[in-house]
Amino acid sequence: xxxxxxxxxxxxxxxxxxxxxxxxxxxxxxxxxxxxxxxxxxxxxxxxxxxxxxxxxxxxxxxxxxxxxxxxxxxxxxxxxxxxxxxxxxxxxxxxxxxxxxxxxxxxxxxxxxxxxxxxxxxxxxxxxxxxxxxxxxxxxxxxxxxxxxxxxxxxxxxxxxxxxxxxxxxxxxxxxxxxxxxxxxxxxxxxxxxxxxxxxxxxxxxxxxxxxxxxxxxxxxxxxxxxxxxxxxxxxxxxxxxxxxxxxxxxxxxxxxxxxxxxxxxxxxxxxxxxxxxxxxxxxxxxxxxxxxxxxxxxxxxxxxxxxxxxxxxxxxxxxxxxxxxxxxxxxxxxxxxxxxxxxxxxxxxxxxxxxxxxxxxxxxxxxxxxxxxxxxxxxxxxxxxxxxxxxxxxxxxxxxxxxxxxxxxxxxxxxxxxxxxxxxxxxxxxxxxxxxxxxxxxxxxxxxxxxxxxxxxxxxxxxxxxxxxxxxxxxxxxxxxxxxxxxxxxxxxxxxxxxxxxxxxxxxxxxxxxxxxxxxxxxxxxxxxxxxxxxxxxxxxxxxxxxxxxxxxxxxxxxxxxxxxxxxxxxxxxxxxxxxxxxxxxxxxxxxxxxxxxxxxxxxxxxxxxxxxxxxxxxxxxxxxxxxxxxxxxxxxxxxxxxx
Numbered sequence: 001x002x003x004x005x006x007x008x009x010x011x012x013x014x015x016x017x018x019x020x021x022x023x024x025x026x027x028x029x030x031x032x033x034x035x036x037x038x039x040x041x042x043x044x045x046x047x048x049x050x051x052x053x054x055x056x057x058x059x060x061x062x063x064x065x066x067x068x069x070x071x072x073x074x075x076x077x078x079x080x081x082x083x084x085x086x087x088x089x090x091x092x093x094x095x096x097x098x099x100x101x102x103x104x105x106x107x108x109x110x111x112x113x114x115x116x117x118x119x120x121x122x123x124x125x126x127x128x129x130x131x132x133x134x135x136x137x138x139x140x141x142x143x144x145x146x147x148x149x150x151x152x153x154x155x156x157x158x159x160x161x162x163x164x165x166x167x168x169x170x171x172x173x174x175x176x177x178x179x180x181x182x183x184x185x186x187x188x189x190x191x192x193x194x195x196x197x198x199x200x201x202x203x204x205x206x207x208x209x210x211x212x213x214x215x216x217x218x219x220x221x222x223x224x225x226x227x228x229x230x231x232x233x234x235x236x237x238x239x240x241x242x243x244x245x246x247x248x249x250x251x252x253x254x255x256x257x258x259x260x261x262x263x264x265x266x267x268x269x270x271x272x273x274x275x276x277x278x279x280x281x282x283x284x285x286x287x288x289x290x291x292x293x294x295x296x297x298x299x300x301x302x303x304x305x306x307x308x309x310x311x312x313x314x315x316x317x318x319x320x321x322x323x324x325x326x327x328x329x330x331x332x333x334x335x336x337x338x339x340x341x342x343x344x345x346x347x348x349x350x351x352x353x354x355x356x357x358x359x360x361x362x363x364x365x366x367x368x369x370x371x372x373x374x375x376x377x378x379x380x381x382x383x384x385x386x387x388x389x390x391x392x393x394x395x396x397x398x399x400x401x402x403x404x405x406x407x408x409x410x411x412x413x414x415x416x417x418x419x420x421x422x423x424x425x426x427x428x429x430x431x432x433x434x435x436x437x438x439x440x441x442x443x444x445x446x447x448x449x450x451x452x453x454x455x456x457x458x459x460x461x462x463x464x465x466x467x468x469x470x471x472x473x474x475x476x477x478x479x480x481x482x483x484x485x486x487x488x489x490x491x492x493x494x495x496x497x498x499x500x501x502x503x504x505x506x507x508x509x510x511x512x513x514x515x516x517x518x519x520x521x522x523x524x525x526x527x528x529x530x531x532x533x534x535x536x537x538x539x540x541x542x543x544x545x546x547x548x549x550x551x552x553x554x555x556x557x558x559x560x561x562x563x564x565x566x567x568x569x570x571x572x573x574x575x576x577x578x579x580x581x582x583x584x585x586x587x588x589x590x591x592x593x594x595x596x597x598x599x600x601x602x603x604x605x606x607x608x609x610x611x612x613x614x615x616x617x618x619x620x621x622x623x624x625x626x627x628x629x630x631x632x633x634x635x636x637x638x639x640x641x642x643x644x645x646x
Contacts (some may be wrong), residue, residue, distance in 0.1 A: 003051075004047070004049070004050075005047060005061055005062070005064075005068050005320075006167075007048045007064070007065060008065060009043070009047075009067070013538070014039050014040040014043050014044075015039055015040060015069075015071055015078050015320055016038050016039065016040045016456070017038075017039060017071045017072075018033070018035075018037050018038070018039070018070065018071070018072055018073075018074065018075050018077075018078050019036060019037075019039045019069050019070050019071040019072050020033065020034070020035045020036075020069065020070050020081045020082050020085060021033070021034055021036065021039060021043060021067060021068065021069040021070075022067070022068050022069070022085065022089075022493070023043070023046075023060065023061070023064040023066070023067050024064060024065060024068070025063055025065055025068070026064045026065040028260075028626055029089075029095050030085070030089035030091045031092060031514045031530070032060055032064075032091050032093040032094060032293070033082055033085045033086050033089065033091050033094060033421055034082065035075075035079065035082040035329075036078070036080040036328070037078075039069050040069070042555065043069070046060075046061050046403070046559070048221065049245065051571065054293070056293050056543070058295055059543065060093045060293060060507050060567075062504040064320050065122045073518060074332075075330050075332040076087055076335045076336045076339065076393055078332075078335065079306060080186075080327070082306065083307070083310040084310075084353065086306075086307075087310065087548070089282070090314050090449060093293055094303075095269075095289050095290065095291050095295065095300070095303055096289065096597060103128045104120065104121055104137045104140050105119070105120055105121065105123070105141050106118075106119060106130070106131040106132065106143065106144060107119075107120050107122075107125055107128045107129065107130050107131075108128065108129045108131075108196060108199065108200060108605070109125060109127065109128050109155075110127045110128065110129050110132075110196070111127025111128070112158075112399055113125050113189060114128075114154050114157075114161065114181045114189055114193075115153065115154065115190050115193070115196045116153070116154040116156065116161070116181065117144055117148070117153055117154070117155055117564070118138050118148070119137065119141060119144070120529030126151075127394065129200060130147075131203050131283060133284060137520070144210055146239045147199060147202070147203075147239070148178070148180060149235065149236060149239040149422060150197065150202075150210070150239050151188075151195050151196075151198050151199040152179075152180025153172055153180050153181060153182075153192065153195050153196050153199055154181025154182075154183065154478060155178055155179045155180075155181075155182065155446070156171040156173045156181065156183060156401070157181045158171070158245055159200075160172065160183065161181065161183045161246075162349055164183035164185075165182065166182075168185070170183060170184045170185050171183045171184065174186075179529055180192070180195065185355055198210070198445040198625045206288065211237065214233050214237050215233075215238055217229075217232035217233050218234055218237065220228050221233060224458065225405055236576075246403075250356070251279040251354055251358070252279050252354075254278065254553065255276060255278075255279045255320070256276065256277050256278070256318040256319050256320065257310075257318050257320040257322055258273065258274070258275060258276070258318050258320075258321050258322070259273070259274055259317065259321075259322040259323075259350070259355075259358055259362055260272070260274075260277060260301070260304060260305075260308075260321075260322070260323050260362070260550045261274070261324065261359060261361070261362025261363040261364070261365060261366045262301065262304070262323075262324050262363065262366055263366035263367040263369070263370045264289075264291075264297070264300065264370070265288065265553070265555070266291075267291055267555070268288060268289060268370060268373060269286050269288070269291060269300060269370065270286065270287070270289070270366040270367070270369040270370035271286060271287045271288075271289065271304055271364040271366060271367040272285075272286050272356065272362040272363070272369065273282070273285045273287075273308070273362075275434075276318075276319075276358075276363050279293060286365070286369050288369065288370070288373045289304075296323070297325045298325045298326060298327040298328055299325070299327060299328065301323045301325055302327030302328070302329060302330075302337070303325050304331060305321065305323070305327075305333055305337075306333075307345075309337060309340060311431045312340065312370070313622070314340060314341050314342050317341040317345060318338055319343070320344075320345070320346045320348060320358065321337070321345065321346070321347050321348070322348055322349070322350045322355055322358075323347065323348075323349060323350075324345065324349065324350075324359060324363065325349065326349055327479070330347050332645055333347055333348070334347045348485065348641060350593070355469065361422070361492065366450065368447055369403055370453055375542055383549050384426065384428070384549075384553070385550065386549045386551045387548075387549035387553040388400040388402070388426075388427060388550075389403060390544075390548055390549055390550035391518050391550040391553065391554070393498070393535070394542055394544055394548075394550055395496075395522060395524060395533070395535070395542070396571065397495070397496070399495065400495075401425075401495040401496035402425060402426055402495055403423065403425050403492065403493075403494045403495050403496075403585040404423070404424045404425075404494060404495065404497075404498060404557060405421055405422070405423050405456075405494040405496075405497055405498070406421070406422050406424075406497075406498040406499070406500070406557040406558060406560070406561040407419060407420065407421050407449065407452055407453065407497070407498070407499050407561060408420050408499075408500040408558070408561035408564075408565045409439075409445050409448045409449060409457075409565065410412045410562070410565035410566050410568075411465050413450075417438075417439040417570050418436060418437060418438055418439060418446060418447055418565055419436065419437035419439060419449075419451075419452035419565065420434070420435075420436050420437070420561050420562075420565035421434065421435040421436070421437070421452070421456060421561070421567060422434050422557065422560045422561045423494075424553075426551060426559055427463075427553060429560060429591070434564055435456070435457075436564065436565070436568040437451075437452045437455060437525065439451055439452070444500065445504075446501075446504050446508035447508070448506040448596075449501070449505050449508045449509050449512075450509070450511060450512045453497070453509050453512035453513065453516075454515065454516060456514045457512060457513065457516040457518050458486075458516060460493055460516075460518060460529070464523070465488040468526070479633055493518070493521060494521060495521075496520055496521075496522045496523075497509065497513075497522065497523045497524075498523075498524055498525065498526060498558065498561075499523070499524075499525045499526075499528065500526060500527055500552065500555055500558050500561060500562060501512070501525050501526075501529035501555065502532070502534050502541075503525070503534050506523065506524065506525035506535070506536055507536065509523055509525070509536075510523055510537075512534040523535070523536055526554055526555070526558050527541065533554065551607065553639070584626055584627060584628075586629070586632055588621050588624065591618060591619065594617075594618075595613070595616065595627075598615075605631065606631050608630075609627075609628070610624040610625050610627075610628050611624075615645065
């Protein structure tokens with residue numbers, strides 16, 4: 001492969017103005033759309049020597065056959081044009097969004113003569129105003145039931161409304177007090193439209209005004225001794241309070257904001273969007289994103305905001321947008337949002353206080369959504385079968401790897417080093433066969449991988465006695481004989497070994513295979529940064545397609561091994577510190593718990609001074625000095641024999 005691309009523009013051809021560029025393939029299909037403040041500076045990165053490019057960027061530029069650009073007056077214009085082209089051409093190398101359409105919405109059909117409120121999952125109702133989505137369908141039904149007590153708007157179907165208006169007889173929901181539209185014969189179309197406007201204003205955060213007005217009316221009716229009217233207003237206030245209690249106050253009462261929590265790995269991301277109006281979470285939505293090219297967290301935030309607000313109405317853009325990281329063009333994005341909204345918009349990072357707490361909640365939800373997205377494929381039999389077939393073809397295996405073992409190493413700054421082994425059979429985890437390894441002495445991760453693989457492979461040919469098994473004669477009454485049986489523990493050889501890491505880790509694992517005489521077992525490594533698959537003795541990695549079922553399976557194996565290793569390491573750290581502390585005279589279980597709870601972590605406790613330890617009730621100067629000396633000695637002498645833990 002030549003180190004330069006044949007369609008590289010000549011020197012000086014690319015302007016230095018802001019603009020938007022497109023890469024096309026030989027058939028004219030747009031592969032990628034991007035924007036730049038300086039087109040020459042940005043595009044020069046793509047035409048660097050190929051061996052210096054990110055693996056996936058190299059695949060994009062070598063697939064492309066041409067590049068073109070459009071100069072625009074300002075950076076804000078480039079944002080708008082980029083959004084329009086991505087929407088029009090749907091380039092395969094741009095991030096791809098998959099909305100979570102499982103959540104129901106509350107919709108008000110404003111295009112109707114008498115708008116109705118309804119529960120729907122259809123996002124394309126003409127002229128409808130949406131609220132939500134809601135996490136549960138019963139939650140939106142409960143909200144509507146409470147809301148129509150305060151704002152009685154139409155709930156009946158279009159056919160019921162049409163029949164009622166033609167016959168002059170109220171619709172059935174109207175007869176039982178569940179529909180307040182003109183079909184109930186209690187309000188005119190104009191009066192009903194005003195109630196609908198109040199309904200929408202309340203849902204958009206105007207709850208303070210309505211609460212104040214209803215309270216004033218209730219007091220006035222009570223003062224006039226119109227107790228029936230006062231009771232009606234009281235019930236409406238109770239309904240409003242019930243609606244508000246379903247969405248707790250998470251920010252100050254007058255705060256309007258959109259908050260985006262993001263979780264990502266090298267190939268995918270999940271976005272959790274909280275819509276906050278009047279300080280309350282009025283809606284939650286989620287989306288998953290497939291990433292083809294390497295993209296920073298800030299750039300990902302920028303593309304998410306472009307997509308979210310590209311076609312948004314001014315009323316749907318809040319005063320403040322909270323994100324986990326600011327994109328490089330944050331000022332241009334603020335200006336773009338300001339132009340669309342017609343008012344000031346602030347783009348900010350949630351650093352502290354209520355905002356930070358809410359961001360942590362949104363990020364946690366995004367992490368869970370990303371995990372569900374990655375595991376959903378492996379729960380499907382067809383997808384698992386495809387994954388194993390793809391893996392067999394990509395790695396050149398003789399058969400599909402029905403049993404795969406994956407290994408990872410975890411440590412805390414070189415201490416408490418542990419290894420993990422997770423087992424997948426037929427694409428599904430076999431948690432009863434997971435194993436953890438304690439590593440007493442090691443030089444680095446490659447040495448740890450070599451130790452763990454050597455110890456695991458040593459078990460392949462061992463035969464261990466099992467307890468006596470009962471053999472029953474079906475022709476006799478009861479047990480007639482017993483005999484010992486033998487079981488080969490770990491004797492079932494894996495059809496594929498995976499290690500977490502790149503070429504150095506793979507080489508260390510291959511050495512362990514050769515030394516134990518099992519070099520016939522296929523071996524690969526997965527490099528975390530680029531998601532490359534490394535084979536022994538190969539100078540270049542295997543790149544699996546982004547949407548490959550095989551890549552999702554390998555990722556899940558790697559992530560599961562990482563999770564299992566960290567879990568074991570944390571248990572070890574906790575057990576080690578408790579064991580050391582329990583040997584100190586005068587330090588019982590209650591004081592040990594108080595110490596760990598007060599300092600929060602083993603590292604903080606080891607770094608605490610005697611004066612800081614004395615701050616806890618019941619610990620004097622002498623005991624504090626003993627604790628400090630014991631922990632310091634344990635830090636220097638901590639060592640543990642090799643073992644294979646079940």
